[in-house]
Amino acid sequence: MSATQNAAKVAVVMGSRSDWETMRHAVERLEALEIACHVQVVSAHRTPDLLFEFAAQAAERGFQAIIAGAGGAAHLPGMLAAKTRVPVLGVPVQSKALSGLDSLLSIVQMPAGVPVATFAIGTAGAANAALYAAAMLANHDAELAQRLDAFRAKQTADVLAGSDPRQS
Numbered sequence: 065m066s067a068t069q070n071a072a073k074v075a076v077v078m079g080s081r082s083d084w085e086t087m088r089h090a091v092e093r094l095e096a097l098e099i100a101c102h103v104q105v106v107s108a109h110r111t112p113d114l115l116f117e118f119a120a121q122a123a124e125r126g127f128q129a130i131i132a133g134a135g136g137a138a139h140l141p142g143m144l145a146a147k148t149r150v151p152v153l154g155v156p157v158q159s160k161a162l163s164g165l166d167s168l169l170s171i172v173q174m175p176a177g178v179p180v181a182t183f184a185i186g187t188a189g190a191a192n193a194a195l196y197a198a199a200m201l202a203n204h205d206a207e208l209a210q211r212l213d214a215f216r217a218k219q220t221a222d223v224l225a226g227s228d229p230r231q232s
C-alpha cells in the first residue's frame with residue numbers, strides 16, 4: 065500500500081483527554097472499516113492556536129472529514145468549521161452538569177453559512193459520526209462501500225438472529 069493510501073482520511077479530534085471514552089467509539093468504527101484516522105486532543109479554549117493551525121492544515125493534509133467531539137461549552141466543532149472547508153461532524157460529549165444538552169446546543173446551533181453536521185449526545189453520536197464519514201468516503205471508494213454494506217448486513221442479521229429477547 066502506498067503512503068498516500070496509508071494517509072489518514074479522517075481526523076478525530078476532541079476537546080480533552082476526558083472525551084476519549086466517548087470518542088473512542090468513533091475511532092473503533094473507523095478502524096473496523098479499515099479507514100486510517102488521525103486522533104488528537106485539540107481544545108478550543110485551552111489550545112486555541114493549535115485549533116487554528118490544525119484547521120488551516122486540514123485540507124492539505126488530505127482529511128476528507130473531521131469528527132470533532134466536545135462537551136459543555138463545546139466550541140471545537142464550530143470553530144473548526146469556521147476555519148476549514150473540510151466537512152466537520154460534531155459529537156456532543158455528555159457533560160456532568162447538564163448531561164450533554166449544553167454540548168448539543170453549543171454544536172447544533174450554528175449560524176447559516178458555517179455548517180456542522182451534528183450527531184447524538186454521547187457514544188451513539190460518536191459511532192454514527194464515524195459511520196457517516198465512512199458513507200461519505202464510500203461514494204468514491206468501492207471497496208469501502210462493500211465493507212460498509214457488509215457491516216450493515218451483519219448488523220441486521222444479528223438483530224434478526226436475536227429477535228426473541230428471552231433467549232440469550
Ligand code: RP5
Nearest residue numbers: 079080082083134135136157
Ligand atoms: C471540553 O470541556 C471538553 O471537550 C470536555 O468535554 C470538557 C471537560 O474537559 P476536562 O475538564 O475534563 O478536561 O472542553
